[in-house]
Amino acid sequence: MIVGEQKPIAEIKEMVAPYKKLLVLGCGTCVKTCFAGGEDETAVLASAIRLVSRKEGRTIEVEELTVERQCENEFIQEAAEAVGRNDSVLSLACGAGVQAIARRFVTKPVLPGVNTTFIGVLEKQGLFTEECSGCGNCELALFGAVCPVTRCAKKLLNGPCGGSQAGKCEVNPDTDCAWQMIIERLKILGQLDNLRAYVPPKNWNTSTSGGPRKLVREDHII
Amino acid sequence: MKNASISRLEKLLTAGEFVVTAECGPPRGSNRERIIEKGKLLQDVVDALNVTDNQTAIVRMSSIAASIHLLNIGLEPVMQMVTRDRNRIALQSDIMGAYSLGIRNILCLTGDHQSFGSQPDAMNVFDIDSMNLARTVREMRETGQDMSGHELDEAPKMFVGAAANPFADPFEYRVIRLAKKIDAGADFIQTQCVYNLERFREWIKLAREEGLTDRVHILPGVTPLKSAGMANYMNNRVAGMDVPEAVIQRMAGVPKKDAANEGVKICLETIAELREMEGIHGIHIMAIKWEEIVAGIVEGAGLLPRPDLGVS
Ligand code: SF4
Numbered sequence: 001m002i003v004g005e006q007k008p009i010a011e012i013k014e015m016v017a018p019y020k021k022l023l024v025l026g027c028g029t030c031v032k033t034c035f036a037g038g039e040d041e042t043a044v045l046a047s048a049i050r051l052v053s054r055k056e057g058r059t060i061e062v063e064e065l066t067v068e069r070q071c072e073n074e075f076i077q078e079a080a081e082a083v084g085r086n087d088s089v090l091s092l093a094c095g096a097g098v099q100a101i102a103r104r105f106v107t108k109p110v111l112p113g114v115n116t117t118f119i120g121v122l123e124k125q126g127l128f129t130e131e132c133s134g135c136g137n138c139e140l141a142l143f144g145a146v147c148p149v150t151r152c153a154k155k156l157l158n159g160p161c162g163g164s165q166a167g168k169c170e171v172n173p174d175t176d177c178a179w180q181m182i183i184e185r186l187k188i189l190g191q192l193d194n195l196r197a198y199v200p201p202k203n204w205n206t207s208t209s210g211g212p213r214k215l216v217r218e219d220h221i222i
Numbered sequence: 223m224k225n226a227s228i229s230r231l232e233k234l235l236t237a238g239e240f241v242v243t244a245e246c247g248p249p250r251g252s253n254r255e256r257i258i259e260k261g262k263l264l265q266d267v268v269d270a271l272n273v274t275d276n277q278t279a280i281v282r283m284s285s286i287a288a289s290i291h292l293l294n295i296g297l298e299p300v301m302q303m304v305t306r307d308r309n310r311i312a313l314q315s316d317i318m319g320a321y322s323l324g325i326r327n328i329l330c331l332t333g334d335h336q337s338f339g340s341q342p343d344a345m346n347v348f349d350i351d352s353m354n355l356a357r358t359v360r361e362m363r364e365t366g367q368d369m370s371g372h373e374l375d376e377a378p379k380m381f382v383g384a385a386a387n388p389f390a391d392p393f394e395y396r397v398i399r400l401a402k403k404i405d406a407g408a409d410f411i412q413t414q415c416v417y418n419l420e421r422f423r424e425w426i427k428l429a430r431e432e433g434l435t436d437r438v439h440i441l442p443g444v445t446p447l448k449s450a451g452m453a454n455y456m457n458n459r460v461a462g463m464d465v466p467e468a469v470i471q472r473m474a475g476v477p478k479k480d481a482a483n484e485g486v487k488i489c490l491e492t493i494a495e496l497r498e499m500e501g502i503h504g505i506h507i508m509a510i511k512w513e514e515i516v517a518g519i520v521e522g523a524g525l526l527p528r529p530d531l532g533v534s
């Protein structure tokens with residue numbers, strides 16, 4: 001899923017300051033799972049905005065709504081009326097959701113309430129870890145299903161670097177060294193020979209280096 | 223004329239000499255006198271001098287420019303190049319440029335992560351890794367082509383170096399990685415500073431058993447310690463560094479004013495032991511911010527005078 005974190009209220013407060021009627025728009029999918037922008041967070045944030053505005057002598061009307069997904073038209077439509085009633089939208093979706101909303105409601109200022117951070121997993125309660133950078137050319141099969149592009153701080157395809165010690169990454173002792181994990185996995189799988197193979201430079205053209213990407217599925221076009 | 227010359231370091235190693243290299247960092251600014259001063263301290267003391275590339279991710283004069291300043295006073299530079307800051311386009315271009323200016327040796331590194339440096343808010347590149355870089359430089363030399371297969375109008379023919387850290391984990395993998403670097407293109411290897419001779423001996427033995435010491439020139443790194451504090455710092459704070467407790471104790475066991483002397487003594491003992499090991503082709507002295515000590519170490523180790531190859 002996409003993992004994000006709600007922006008600090010101080011920043012949000014500044015962003016919404018010019019507006020009188022604000023729709024706080026939650027998203028019920030990824031950002032809900034990571035407690036950044038689901039129904040509950042939307043409600044709490046809406047109250048917080050009302051509260052700080054009142055405290056600072058500003059009047060702002062805050063409405064709240066959560067749709068299932070802000071990255072799909074079908075669900076975005078459900079927000080149309082509420083968006084129409086307000087003069088601005090604070091979207092708690094990931095960056096894609098924010099842009100999708102802005103594209104549908106071109107005359108409305110749409111503001112980001114969440115810092116979108118990464119594609120990751122819920123490792124355990126309260127801990128999300130980054131796992132994939134969406135490079136567009138998945139090479140996990142080579143690396144025992146541990147992604148060096150994302151999880152090695154230096155994106156080494158022929159790691160580990162000289163700073164890997166006791167299983168930890170030199171860049172952050174709280175982070176496991178991806179290459180240590182790769183080696184352990186390959187050991188379990190009996191594929192240690194993968195390590196002897198030279199991995200050539202990656203083709204980044206399928207990543208954001210190639211410009212914004214698009215996926216066309218002819219078979220689904222109607 | 224200059225472009226026809228080949229690496230003096232390569233000549234010496236091929237001739238079977240026990241070589242001495244050292245390291246110097248360019249200044250944090252454009253003052254070329256700084257680098258020339260450092261170079262002069264090492265003239266006739268070392269066979270080649272590594273020039274770091276924004277080491278520890280602190281912005282400094284470029285390694286190419288600093289290498290040229292050294293070349294101009296007759297020293298042979300080993301230009302270090304990291305993949306942290308340049309993508310493959312910039313790397314290849316700079317290598318061609320460096321070669322056109324007379325630089326003949328390159329040490330291919332991935333580089334310290336910028337979060338350790340003076341500008342942690344920088345974006346890193348890491349388009350390719352050090353292994354890919356070594357391969358690229360070798361391919362340019364052997365095939366005369368760039369990475370895209372384009373025929374070059376005079377290919378850079380660099381003598382290719384890479385780094386190895388026998389002290390990092392996982393240990394079993396360290397020799398495989400060395401083999402991989404040699405396959406990729408490394409002609410010579412400079413290692414992380416050796417304090418743990420036990421572990422180094424084990425590593426070089428494994429390398430020997432795999433036949434690697436016949437395929438590459440290995441120059442173990444040494445760094446003289448200045449104080450017990452430095453020993454501790456290196457052990458605890460520098461990634462991939464292994465300073466055994468006994469060494470730290472030895473540094474702590476002498477009065478402060480004698481600590482530097484003790485550090486040099488340890489360094490000389492280390493060099494002596496390393497020279498006894500089979501498969502070692504030289505020594506790489508990294509006297510961090512202490513370049514003036516290098517001449518004394520080389521002399522103390524009985525490695526002076528340096529061999530004269532005539533004008534190279
Ligand atoms: S290789 Fe690419 S697609 Fe696969 S996990 Fe890593 S970043 Fe994601």
Ligand code: SF4
Pocket residue numbers: 151152153154155156159160161162163164165168169170171176177178179180
């Ligand atoms: S310590 Fe491991 S994860 Fe960290 S940069 Fe080095 S190889 Fe990558």
